[in-house]
Amino acid sequence: MMLLRVLQTEWAKQRRSLLPWLVIGGPLIFAGMMWVDLYLRYSYLSGRHPELTPWELLMQEGFMLWGLFYPIGITIIAALVHYREYHDHGWKHLLALPVTRSSVYTAKWLLIWLLSCVTVILLLVCLYATGRILQFPEHFPLGQYVLYGINLCIAALGVTSLQHWLSSRLSNSLYAIAIGLSGSIGALFLAQSEITRFVPYASALFAMTVHNEDQWLTIVTGLIAGPVLLLVGMAEFRQRDIS
Amino acid sequence: MMSEWMIETKGLSKKFRNFTPVDQLQLHVREGEVYGFLGPNGAGKTTTIRMLLGLIRPSSGSIHIFDRELSRYRSHILSQVGAMVESPSYYGHLTGRENLKLTCTLLRIPEAEVDRVLDIVRLSRAQHKLARTYSLGMKQRLGIAQALLGQPKLLILDEPTNGLDPAGIQEIRELIVQMPREHGITVFISSHILKEIELVANRVGIIHTGRLLFEGEMSELREQGHPFIRLHAEPVQQTIDYLHTWGYPVEAVDHGMNIKADPAEASVINRRLIMNHVDVSHLSIGGRSLEDVFLEMTKGADSL
Numbered sequence: 369m370m371l372l373r374v375l376q377t378e379w380a381k382q383r384r385s386l387l388p389w390l391v392i393g394g395p396l397i398f399a400g401m402m403w404v405d406l407y408l409r410y411s412y413l414s415g416r417h418p419e420l421t422p423w424e425l426l427m428q429e430g431f432m433l434w435g436l437f438y439p440i441g442i443t444i445i446a447a448l449v450h451y452r453e454y455h456d457h458g459w460k461h462l463l464a465l466p467v468t469r470s471s472v473y474t475a476k477w478l479l480i481w482l483l484s485c486v487t488v489i490l491l492l493v494c495l496y497a498t499g500r501i502l503q504f505p506e507h508f509p510l511g512q513y514v515l516y517g518i519n520l521c522i523a524a525l526g527v528t529s530l531q532h533w534l535s536s537r538l539s540n541s542l543y544a545i546a547i548g549l550s551g552s553i554g555a556l557f558l559a560q561s562e563i564t565r566f567v568p569y570a571s572a573l574f575a576m577t578v579h580n581e582d583q584w585l586t587i588v589t590g591l592i593a594g595p596v597l598l599l600v601g602m603a604e605f606r607q608r609d610i611s
Numbered sequence: 612m613m614s615e616w617m618i619e620t621k622g623l624s625k626k627f628r629n630f631t632p633v634d635q636l637q638l639h640v641r642e643g644e645v646y647g648f649l650g651p652n653g654a655g656k657t658t659t660i661r662m663l664l665g666l667i668r669p670s671s672g673s674i675h676i677f678d679r680e681l682s683r684y685r686s687h688i689l690s691q692v693g694a695m696v697e698s699p700s701y702y703g704h705l706t707g708r709e710n711l712k713l714t715c716t717l718l719r720i721p722e723a724e725v726d727r728v729l730d731i732v733r734l735s736r737a738q739h740k741l742a743r744t745y746s747l748g749m750k751q752r753l754g755i756a757q758a759l760l761g762q763p764k765l766l767i768l769d770e771p772t773n774g775l776d777p778a779g780i781q782e783i784r785e786l787i788v789q790m791p792r793e794h795g796i797t798v799f800i801s802s803h804i805l806k807e808i809e810l811v812a813n814r815v816g817i818i819h820t821g822r823l824l825f826e827g828e829m830s831e832l833r834e835q836g837h838p839f840i841r842l843h844a845e846p847v848q849q850t851i852d853y854l855h856t857w858g859y860p861v862e863a864v865d866h867g868m869n870i871k872a873d874p875a876e877a878s879v880i881n882r883r884l885i886m887n888h889v890d891v892s893h894l895s896i897g898g899r900s901l902e903d904v905f906l907e908m909t910k911g912a913d914s915l
Contacts, residue, residue, distance in 0.1 A: 373716055374717065376716055380705075380709070380712075381705070381713065383704075383705065383709075455703075456700060457697075457698055458702065460664075460666055460696045461694075461696075461714075462700075464664040464694045464696065465714065465717050466687070466690040467717055468686065607668070609661075610661065610666040611667075
């Protein structure tokens with residue numbers, strides 16, 4: 369199948385690149401920060417939120433920071449995937465081969481989204497390890513964390529489609545990163561408004577499964593913005609002149 | 612009925628807002644030839660090649676390759692075309708071999724093809740080095756190797772000798788010349804250097820400001836310079852009579868005569884005159900050089 373062949377080569381292109389390190393390193397560093405946070409402030413935090421179990425407290429403490437880092441991470445992943453083509457003049461070679469532009473665009477999108485999902489899985493594993501190292505006495509709430517992971521993967525759909533198109537359109541990766549960075553930071557404020565909280569960059573902020581009634585925002589934004597922006601971007605990419 | 616052309620464009624144009632890099636182009640490339648696409652920098656060569664590869668959409672006109680319309684049969688056509696557009700494309704952080712394997716995967720061809728093309732471009736010994744460490748000539752050869760994967764019927768090369776030293780240019784030239792002869796591949800090669808095209812091409816198309824000014828055999832292009840053989844010989848009248856007898860049109864000029872004949876005939880004429888006891892004191896080729904013809908066509912473009 370053409371799509372899988374293109375996806376296979378897209379992954380092969382990332383060998384010896386920064387991308388695998390980012391995907392592995394991001395969740396590890398984040399979990400490390402969480403460990404330091406709870407190691408130093410556990411007594412204070414549990415006093416402030418006596419209704420939460422330690423596992424819930426861990427998620428509650430991390431969701432805001434991860435909600436900021438996650439879209440930034442996707443932004444960087446998308447930029448690195450496209451940087452290869454621009455830096456190495458790859459577009460003209462790749463698109464002069466007997467592969468369809470749709471398959472190339474979709475394969476790159478899939479790679480970015482799958483890698484963002486891998487960071488989520490690693491995040492959950494690292495958070496579990498953090499809890500175990502901190503010797504949380506309670507049983508690990510697997511369902512709650514898995515649901516959080518699923519929400520994050522859905523939240524990634526919109527940001528992936530948006531940053532994928534921007535990175536494919538802007539030959540200077542720094543512009544795409546600057547937009548993603550601004551969007552991700554701006555989302556912290558936009559998420560507080562009834563009107564602007566649907567912006568894809570804010571989706572991850574509503575993904576938390578601890579006492580959060582706004583999870584539907586993540587699902588709706590991700591499932592609508594993801595496919596719509598993917599199709600719009602693909603339509604533009606298919607028509608684009610490759611210079 | 613099959614067309615005699617491997618590549619045929621009809622009224623091919625590309626327009627941007629207030630700029631037309633390619634204007635009503637009618638290209639005709641035969642199977643088994645090396646077609647030189649010649650023009651000064653900015654003439655529209657690369658834009659044309661990008662259109663031939665489906666990278667840019669034409670504003671008007673049509674492209675037929677292998678007798679099929681490119682816009683409808685893009686994937687089928689491109690599966691039989693190898694190309695290198697401007698600078699070679701390679702992923703510098705991968706080895707030469709890994710770069711070629713990527714293309715093999717996309718073309719669905721066995722990895723053994725990599726060894727075949729590495730052998731053709733003489734890169735086998737450097738295949739495990741990172742592509743970014745290659746010299747410019749090696750990078751060009753890697754680009755040609757990528758284009759040769761899958762045994763294409765048509766090779767499209769855009770300025771393949773750009774930036775190379777004389778030895779590198781010689782290597783690439785030898786590779787190009789052997790393609791039709793040893794591998795049955797038709798080659799479409801663009802360049803702004805007349806000498807390059809003259810040394811490798813059978814037929815030539817000259818483009819300037821987006822328009823095709825000439826298309827034909829290299830010999831036809833040379834004839835546009837109205838070449839003649841200048842001769843000084845004694846006795847003059849007897850020489851003219853001999854030449855008339857042998858069927859050469861002769862015109863007497865100051866201190867000699869001009870023979871309207873193919874310059875390649877000069878040695879034959881010389882030998883026959885000497886055998887007939889004519890004293891030949893001067894024999895040279897006159898007329899405008901190929902470069903003059905090209906410069907006149909392209910109105911003295913300063914890029915030669």
